[in-house]
Amino acid sequence: MATREELLRGLQFVPAQAKRVAGMLDGLSEWDTQRVQGWTPKEMFTHVAVVAGMIPMVGAGMVGAPPEADVVGGMDIAAVNKQGVDSMAAMDTKQVLDTLSANYIKLADWVKGLSDEQLEGKHTFFGMPITASDLLMTLTVMHSVHHLYEAPLPVSV
Numbered sequence: 001m002a003t004r005e006e007l008l009r010g011l012q013f014v015p016a017q018a019k020r021v022a023g024m025l026d027g028l029s030e031w032d033t034q035r036v037q038g039w040t041p042k043e044m045f046t047h048v049a050v051v052a053g054m055i056p057m058v059g060a061g062m063v064g065a066p067p068e069a070d071v072v073g074g075m076d077i078a079a080v081n082k083q084g085v086d087s088m089a090a091m092d093t094k095q096v097l098d099t100l101s102a103n104y105i106k107l108a109d110w111v112k113g114l115s116d117e118q119l120e121g122k123h124t125f126f127g128m129p130i131t132a133s134d135l136l137m138t139l140t141v142m143h144s145v146h147h148l149y150e151a152p153l154p155v156s157v
Helices: 004-026 043-063 077-087 093-112 116-118 132-150
Strands: 122-125 128-131
Touching: 004 093, 004 116, 004 132, 043 077, 043 093, 043 132, 093 132, 116 122, 116 132, 122 132, 128 132
Parallel strands: none
Antiparallel strands: 122 128
């Protein structure tokens, strides 16, 4: 199980890496070049920002859900992702990066307010048993790092 400290370090790591990767993308002038995964780097950064911003808003329901209830049960993930990316489409890349950083600060503050019992709580994610802290680590750190990794990759990879 991810500890609170590991999770908080991860929530600092993601925006720091986002800034580093943004610098790479600025040099490549490829923010709006669609990648084989279907999104542009700007859309990938937007998605990371939206997920970080969404968790504190839906988190109470997530950490309060019974263990057998899948936290994404019935959710159309593709539609939620599209809606989130579309909601920030008018922003320039600097605004997206600023929003990502601000959302991670809010997310870290929210995590700091969770009790140990809430972080240790058992949940279900896509049918897999998982603690709240591991779910948060998966959604907001590992998932985000994956998108940041793929954002600057050449289109042909």
